[in-house]
Amino acid sequence: MNKDAQMRAAINQKLIETGERERLKELLRAKLIECGWKDQLKAHCKEVIKEKGLEHVTVDDLVAEITPKGRETGFAMLPRLVLSSRTQAILLPQPSRLLG
Amino acid sequence: MKMEEMSLSGLDNSKLEAIAQEIYADLVEDSCLGFCFEVHRAVKCGYFFLDDTDPDSMKDFEIVDQPGLDIFGQVFNQWKSKECVCPNCSRSIAASRFAPHLEKCLGMGRNSSRIANRRIANSNNMNKSESDQEDNDDINDNDWSYGSEKKAKKRKSDKNPNSPRRSKSLKHKNGELSNSDPFKYNNSTGISYETLGPEELRSLLTTQCGVISEHTKKMCTRSLRCPQHTDEQRRTVRIYFLGPSAVLPEVESSLDNDSFDMTDSQALISRLQWDGSSDLSPSDSGSSKTSENQGWGLGTNSSESRKT
Numbered sequence: 001m002n003k004d005a006q007m008r009a010a011i012n013q014k015l016i017e018t019g020e021r022e023r024l025k026e027l028l029r030a031k032l033i034e035c036g037w038k039d040q041l042k043a044h045c046k047e048v049i050k051e052k053g054l055e056h057v058t059v060d061d062l063v064a065e066i067t068p069k070g071r072e073t074g075f076a077m078l079p080r081l082v083l084s085s086r087t088q089a090i091l092l093p094q095p096s097r098l099l100g
Numbered sequence: 101m102k103m104e105e106m107s108l109s110g111l112d113n114s115k116l117e118a119i120a121q122e123i124y125a126d127l128v129e130d131s132c133l134g135f136c137f138e139v140h141r142a143v144k145c146g147y148f149f150l151d152d153t154d155p156d157s158m159k160d161f162e163i164v165d166q167p168g169l170d171i172f173g174q175v176f177n178q179w180k181s182k183e184c185v186c187p188n189c190s191r192s193i194a195a196s197r198f199a200p201h202l203e204k205c206l207g208m209g210r211n212s213s214r215i216a217n218r219r220i221a222n223s224n225n226m227n228k229s230e231s232d233q234e235d236n237d238d239i240n241d242n243d244w245s246y247g248s249e250k251k252a253k254k255r256k257s258d259k260n261p262n263s264p265r266r267s268k269s270l271k272h273k274n275g276e277l278s279n280s281d282p283f284k285y286n287n288s289t290g291i292s293y294e295t296l297g298p299e300e301l302r303s304l305l306t307t308q309c310g311v312i313s314e315h316t317k318k319m320c321t322r323s324l325r326c327p328q329h330t331d332e333q334r335r336t337v338r339i340y341f342l343g344p345s346a347v348l349p350e351v352e353s354s355l356d357n358d359s360f361d362m363t364d365s366q367a368l369i370s371r372l373q374w375d376g377s378s379d380l381s382p383s384d385s386g387s388s389k390t391s392e393n394q395g396w397g398l399g400t401n402s403s404e405s406r407k408t
Contacts, residue, residue: 045139062136070132
């Protein structure tokens, strides 16, 4: 719905403005490394590279192969914990100012 | 306005969660992308496969998980039973005893020099006492002991018996005897008198207490005024060893009483008998001993004046 899209956009913008998004991104990266998501993904990368051959790997190839898998496993790894802290972060800025 | 009505508080929780999920998805995708860039750079720069090793060495350094072994595969007390060959004496010694053995074997290190010194002093003593005996078969030993005896005699004569220095050093070292060299080796508190010859015994009795302890059967090596033994005991010991004419060495040397000038030994013996009859037991405190000694000194002085 349009309203939701607008809402989402507004929230995103707010996050970026306050720098909260960066903070969340760093937090997420740290958590992913901790739970071994990165190592998993690295092993997958190695397989892909061995298939394709070391010399001929391109960024696009890698992205196309790895991102879907990464997204799936990332979702599986970090369910509720991160969400709740993020919802707090979202709720921090005052509601009326979101659409100002 | 419609937009103003759209406040977060108006949203219900599920929508909030949905929005949060989307934001999370965006973040994860960003991380994936970032990761891809890293990997691609690593591949192109050639350091992507650096942390891999070949499977052979991987197998060599695998973590060991067997009972009785540590993770490197080593046995726990392997070195207990190992034996090393000593390069000096070519004996095989247990590993845990190897270092002390080597110290003794090579003759280096603190302990071994101490023991060697003690042995030398011991053999000096032995040889000196043996030289007085008639039946000494070994001529070499005789020569050597004669030389050491000469040396020992010379050493003793270096110390002037009347010099004040001697009494001072004896005063300071109350319980220990470091004045006379032949007894330097003696770190314990007693000497067993059976190993001493008569000359040695005499010299010992002139400088040390010499009272034989009941339980260790050893002579006391403390000073002549040691508080653990009475003069009566000392006199008894001297009589026992040197015959009935033996006197306490305080007779011949001026230790604490500088004004004490003894000429007549018999008079002193009678004086000693008078003081010895006070008969204090060794368990008395040191203060009572010193008071007794002082009394004796005073008594001798007064009797000295009486004599003259």
